[in-house]
Amino acid sequence: xxxxxxxxxxxxxxxxxxxxxxxxxxxxxxxxxxxxxxxxxxxxxxxxxxxxxxxxxxxxxxxxxxxxxxxxxxxxxxxxxxxxxxxxxxxxxxxxxxxxxxxxxxxxxxxxxxxxxxxxxxxxxxxxxxxxxxxxxxxxxxxxxxxxxxxxxxxxxxxxxxxxxxxxxxxxxxxxxxxxxxxxxxxxxxxxxxxxxxxxxxxxxxxxxxxxxxxxxxxxxxxxxxxxxxxxxxxxxxxxxxxxxxxxxxxxxxxxxxxxxxxxxxxxxxxxxxxxxxxxxxxxxxxxxxxxxxxxxxxxxxxxxxxxxxxxxxxxxxxxxxxxxxxxxxxxxxx
Amino acid sequence: xxxxxxxxxxxxxxxxxxxxxxxxxxxxxxxxxxxxxxxxxxxxxxxxxxxxxxxxxxxxxxxxxxxxxxxxxxxxxxxxxxxxxxxxxxxxxxxxxxxxxxxxxxxxxxxxxxxxxxxxxxxxxxxxxxxxxxxxxxxxxxxxxxxxxxxxxxxxxxxxxxxxxxxxxxxxxxxxxxxxxxxxxxxxxxxxxxxxxxxxxxxxxxxxxxxxxxxxxxxxxxxxxxxxxxxxxxxxxxxxxxxxxxxxxxxxxxxxxxxxxxxxxxxxxxxxxxxxxxxxxxxxxxxxxxxxxxxxxxxxxxxxxxxxxxxxxxxxxxxxxxxxxxxxxxxxxxx
Numbered sequence: 001x002x003x004x005x006x007x008x009x010x011x012x013x014x015x016x017x018x019x020x021x022x023x024x025x026x027x028x029x030x031x032x033x034x035x036x037x038x039x040x041x042x043x044x045x046x047x048x049x050x051x052x053x054x055x056x057x058x059x060x061x062x063x064x065x066x067x068x069x070x071x072x073x074x075x076x077x078x079x080x081x082x083x084x085x086x087x088x089x090x091x092x093x094x095x096x097x098x099x100x101x102x103x104x105x106x107x108x109x110x111x112x113x114x115x116x117x118x119x120x121x122x123x124x125x126x127x128x129x130x131x132x133x134x135x136x137x138x139x140x141x142x143x144x145x146x147x148x149x150x151x152x153x154x155x156x157x158x159x160x161x162x163x164x165x166x167x168x169x170x171x172x173x174x175x176x177x178x179x180x181x182x183x184x185x186x187x188x189x190x191x192x193x194x195x196x197x198x199x200x201x202x203x204x205x206x207x208x209x210x211x212x213x214x215x216x217x218x219x220x221x222x223x224x225x226x227x228x229x230x231x232x233x234x235x236x237x238x239x240x241x242x243x244x245x246x247x248x249x250x251x252x253x254x255x256x257x258x259x260x261x262x263x264x265x266x267x268x269x270x271x272x273x274x275x276x277x278x279x280x281x282x283x284x285x286x287x288x289x290x291x292x293x294x295x296x297x298x299x300x301x302x303x304x305x306x307x308x309x310x311x312x313x314x315x316x317x318x319x320x321x322x323x324x325x326x327x328x329x330x331x332x333x334x335x
Numbered sequence: 336x337x338x339x340x341x342x343x344x345x346x347x348x349x350x351x352x353x354x355x356x357x358x359x360x361x362x363x364x365x366x367x368x369x370x371x372x373x374x375x376x377x378x379x380x381x382x383x384x385x386x387x388x389x390x391x392x393x394x395x396x397x398x399x400x401x402x403x404x405x406x407x408x409x410x411x412x413x414x415x416x417x418x419x420x421x422x423x424x425x426x427x428x429x430x431x432x433x434x435x436x437x438x439x440x441x442x443x444x445x446x447x448x449x450x451x452x453x454x455x456x457x458x459x460x461x462x463x464x465x466x467x468x469x470x471x472x473x474x475x476x477x478x479x480x481x482x483x484x485x486x487x488x489x490x491x492x493x494x495x496x497x498x499x500x501x502x503x504x505x506x507x508x509x510x511x512x513x514x515x516x517x518x519x520x521x522x523x524x525x526x527x528x529x530x531x532x533x534x535x536x537x538x539x540x541x542x543x544x545x546x547x548x549x550x551x552x553x554x555x556x557x558x559x560x561x562x563x564x565x566x567x568x569x570x571x572x573x574x575x576x577x578x579x580x581x582x583x584x585x586x587x588x589x590x591x592x593x594x595x596x597x598x599x600x601x602x603x604x605x606x607x608x609x610x611x612x613x614x615x616x617x618x619x620x621x622x623x624x625x626x627x628x629x630x631x632x633x634x635x636x637x638x639x640x641x642x643x644x645x646x647x648x649x650x651x652x653x654x655x656x657x658x659x660x661x662x663x664x665x666x667x668x669x670x
Contacts, residue, residue, distance in 0.1 A: 168553030
């Protein structure tokens with residue numbers, strides 16, 4: 001049976017409803033999963049103006065009913081949604097977005113859905129609505145009671161899992177700790193296993209230029225990173241490193257590695273965003289549920305104009321389905 | 336008249352002679368410049384086994400004679416070269432490589448040649464030969480009496496100029512200073528002018544994720560980088576920023592910027608090496624001569640096997656010719 005994926009509509013004043021309607025107008029998401037939109041049926045319906053092939057919304061009252069729905073099953077929870085005002089920061093829309101995320105996470109924790117995919121929210125909008133978290137990922141982590149989660153970015157055969165995320169580079173340096181690296185390698189190995197990859201070789205990046213060049217440009221490789229890699233290898237994880245940061249991503253792109261553990265946000269984000277263009281997917285690893293997200297924001301500047309691309313959302317849905325245990329497209333039977 | 340470029344042969348036990356013979360077997364370097372090899376004629380001649388179309392070496396005794404030479408003009412200076420031993424660290428080869436660089440730099444300083452292009456050297460090899468510099472670039476800077484030079488990497492329409500180079504990331508953070516950024520922007524603007532680009536828009540990268548997100552992830556953008564950009568704009572330089580590091584290189588690739596000033600080595604090296612593959616060129620900016628270099632090392636593991644690519648050397652020669660004031664290929668008359 002296809003996994004049920006709860007897809008949160010995000011900020012209705014951003015591009016969320018539009019990219020969702022466009023994605024659900026395509027066959028791939030329906031082939032990969034049973035979607036369950038958590039959000040406002042009216043907003044999705046109006047976004048169908050940009051995607052006439054998207055089926056009409058069909059309100060449902062619980063996750064299991066999604067499989068019987070005729071159209072796009074939509075679960076409405078939380079406060080009533082305001083009318084869309086593209087590009088406007090509306091605290092009422094923020095409160096809805098938060099309620100939808102919370103409902104989706106609860107359903108995933110209860111096993112009612114197999115994973116969640118999130119459309120973009122606007123932090124300022126949520127904060128004006130009384131939201132107390134730094135962002136999407138922290139909120140999801142808190143709802144699942146997780147301390148040790150990791151932000152990662154997947155795009156095709158490139159996967160970067162970061163040992164730290166949204167903090168200054170100076171603070172990120174302080175987070176280069178052996179235990180944190182070991183945990184990240186373990187979390188990465190679990191994710192690659194869930195993806196069902198036959199080969200799961202993890203490259204651990206160095207922190208300094210040339211991976212420190214034998215200590216000449218920094219000692220973290222020798223003192224912290226290499227010992228972490230050794231511990232993980234000892235534990236049976238297929239990993240190696242530390243590698244010079246300026247070629248490890250190129251080597252992954254050429255097929256030598258299946259994932260890179262990155263030492264700070266931009267080390268992984270710069271190369272992935274450069275080559276992924278619109279197919280990048282954010283994945284939160286280390287939490288007890290499957291959660292992927294589009295790799296773009298609310299894009300207020302183009303909201304309501306019909307020009308947003310659904311590519312990242314389609315990729316996020318496909319990846320969530322795969323992480324939920326659905327067979328990868330290449331492994332499906334050809335019936 | 337075409338510029339004369341002194342091309343140093345580098346470590347004869349690396350891939351230098353091979354990639355040079357292969358490059359000079361192609362028409363483009365000859366169209367762009369008058370090459371003058373500074374090195375050993377015998378080593379180049381033997382490397383022609385991998386590139387039969389490369390003209391035979393023709394010994395010359397000074398730079399001006401290069402234009403009259405029949406074949407590849409080769410200027411021999413320094414100690415006699417030992418016989419090649421591919422992949423072997425030979426201090427005698429290192430001593431030759433250093434002498435060739437020194438001679439090339441002196442000729443460029445004297446105006447006898449219009450620029451230099453360097454084939455790879457091996458640091459360990461040079462150090463065993465008594466060489467006192469950290470590497471190629473530091474040596475060239477010392478020979479030209481330059482304090483404020485900048486390492487940059489060019490590849491097609493992507494250009495990254497780094498405010499610091501070979502040091503730990505921790506030390507690089509300490510080098511994020513307003514004056515250093517301003518100098519780098521100015522040096523970058525000069526280089527773009529030398530290239531003859533009609534548009535010369537420089538993007539200055541932030542240091543922290545999301546360029547600090549208004550101070551939430553680091554204060555350097557607000558305290559240091561933005562003021563530096565403001566000073567440069569005030570001085571008439573076409574620049575802007577600071578931009579989020581994880582999209583600024585993608586935006587340059589898409590044509591929005593002509594160069595990025597990068598805050599540390601890997602910030603620029605990771606994206607450039609990812610997309611440049613073999614066409615990347617190292618350029619030393621801020622020195623009083625034109626100097627480009629291949630973007631790879633001696634590659635001892637494949638030296639003497641005939642499998643090395645001349646792509647980076649060809650790109651380095653083309654770029655040096657352009658920086659020397661030769662019209663860019665697209666701007667040449669079509670006669």
